[in-house]
Amino acid sequence: MSRIGKKPVELPSGVSASLSGQTIEVKGPKGTQSFTATDDVTITIEDNTVTVMPRGKSKRARQQWGMSRTMVANLVHGVTEVFKKELEIQGVGYRAQVQGNTLKLNLGYSHDVDFAIPEGIKIACPKPTEIIIEGQDKQVVGEVAANIRDWRRPEPYKGKGIRYKGEYIFQKEGKKK
CATH class of the missing domain: 3.90.930.12 (Ribosomal protein L6)
Structure with a gap:
């Protein structure tokens, strides 16, 4: 289990996220950024949190799980601060x-x-x-x-x-x- 991947990414006030396929787009006061995840993970947006889950038990899916969650967290940080x-x-x-x-x-x-x-x-x-x-x-x-x-x-x-x-x-x- 990925310790980093398990944590949901909180969306602060003034930040919105939208999902289309495997691409997540985050909008905030400093601009807009997007990230396209691999097919090994599933990204879901519920309430004000973004969660990333692996699609299988393969090694690649577990590797992409923590990395994708970190990329989403960096998007959220990038549109609120620099x-x-x-x-x-x-x-x-x-x-x-x-x-x-x-x-x-x-x-x-x-x-x-x-x-x-x-x-x-x-x-x-x-x-x-x-x-x-x-x-x-x-x-x-x-x-x-x-x-x-x-x-x-x-x-x-x-x-x-x-x-x-x-x-x-x-x-x-x-x-x-």
Whole structure:
């Protein structure tokens, strides 16, 4: 039994959900999002709750059960609040700034890195060494944060690079004479 899948997803006030086939569409104050579940699970909407149940006892049905419930919960969270990832930049001369629909990164390369901000994502730089990524879709926010971080991952000797806020980088000891 899936511990996560068993829990019903509560719909807060101001949020409505509609089901057509295997596609659930959730509308809220921040917008509309939808998710299409596989045929291995059954989604039902009763009162102000959405429940997900597996259609059989197969391994795939049990795998999809918890994942589908989490996807529905993320839809409900995304239309009421925004998902947020924060990145920190460490290194001498490393900085970021938003210009229009692009994020300009100075990361020690011979050129600036221009990162095009995708549709539905808001990026802010309150400080030159801080990047805040916000959006409705948890998967897209995480993917954008990972793509930005890939431009200069934190290195283990000095810790320079782009890291998630609060991320611990294990420091290695350098060469000894």
